[in-house]
Amino acid sequence: MAISHLLSAKLIDRSRHFLQRNYPIWPIWGIKRLWFSCFAGTIGLILLLSNPAQAFQVQVQPTSPALGDTISVIVQAAAGENPTVTMRQKTYPTFNLGNNRFRALLPTTPLDTAGTLTLQVNAEGQTQSLPIVLRSRSFPTQSIWLGEGGGPEGTDYEFNKIDAFKALVTPEKFWNGPFLRPNQGEVSTIYGVQRYYNGEFANDYYHRGVDYAGAEGSPVIAPAAGRIALVGRVSEGFELHGNTIGIDHGQGVLSIFLHLSRIDVKEGDFVQAGQQIGAVGSTGIATGPHLHWGLYVDGLSVDPVPWRETGFE
Ligand SMILES: [Zn+2]
Known part of the structure; x- marks a missing residue:
């Protein structure tokens, strides 16, 4: 402090x-x-x-x-x-x-x-x-070896909805004090991890969030108050991100949660810090159940740790 x-x-x-x-x-x-x-x-x-x-x-x-x-x-x-x-x-x-x-x-x-x-x-x-x-x-690195063919590439529907969400800058400020941990699982991948794909450094890649290794079905809570500005479902085309929730905390600060098994909110809802919004899952591209929490400021993914530990007034 x-x-x-x-x-x-x-x-x-x-x-x-x-x-x-x-x-x-x-x-x-x-x-x-x-x-x-x-x-x-x-x-x-x-x-x-x-x-x-x-x-x-x-x-x-x-x-x-x-x-x-x-x-x-x-x-x-x-x-x-x-x-x-x-x-x-x-x-x-x-x-x-x-x-x-x-x-x-x-x-x-x-x-x-x-x-x-x-x-x-x-x-x-x-x-x-x-x-x-x-x-x-310095950020940790991972080596990923991809076979021929590859998996799904995502749909325009999910990319367009996510791009529109990341562009939100609402003048009101909804958060108050440091952000809460959105799931009680252990952190399995920190923010900023970089990657080698088949031995080659991926220049534009970094892990745009924090992963929590929460159990399938464990609660996901809102880390801070805000308005639900994005809900995306696998059944509607969120094939990469899986079931997704986005919260607008105001003033260009946004949270996104991926791979959910369940969604308990709808677009337009206002949620309080600590309120359950869904549950951990492995929908979309995920090797197992985990919560991915991305924190965006003015469209770019930042490290959530200072927001959790110190907070911004
Ligand atoms: Zn992740």
Whole structure:
């Protein structure tokens, strides 16, 4: 806990900022006094110059993120248009947390390149550049040997429904506090595991979630509150993913559960943290009963562990 710190606000262009913030006020103020006393007007101007409006403040958590981490950027800014945060040419929205605090959640994955990233934070008509270091992280690897032919390739129906689900960004925030473990089974495959297929490294592959080796029929609970935004069944074409549930936790944070034996909810339902939504199974492409839980932030699969252990406000 407490891995947050304040990055001191950097004023990119102090004089431009001063003029933008104060132009409508100071000429009238200065000129008014000029009629009475040149001297008083000068003092007024000096006071304003020595006390320019504070630049907005930015808080980044965690301070030393690694591949797969979610980066929370909280901007303390005057009311007005919501600030935005740009990372690697992609601009992320911020959402109002109250008290003039706005937050963007930036996903990182094992496919990112470690090194220095520059965040561009835009608020109050100014831009601040914040360098952050994304640490490398080594993920376990698996070797998979595939025979000729292969299995089912999935249907357009399931891919289209899953793509539409992953694109959801709902302004409301439904979660509250750290996420719960969705099944009591042991973790059998962690997030981020990479693969060799027939001896060749799969560049675009990483395990996009956490697997729990829960028994067939054991309960799957919602790790956090949200709206059921996806229900997919083998009988309707979910041949790869199996029986599937997707929960929209709000603000671009989504959970997906695969290979279920049973589904206890329907699209549109609102679920609370800890509420049972289905049961573990081995439907779709699965070698045995297990729960796959994928956590997505703005369309990319991130490591759920920080969401479980520390949580994001
Ligand atoms: Zn999995």
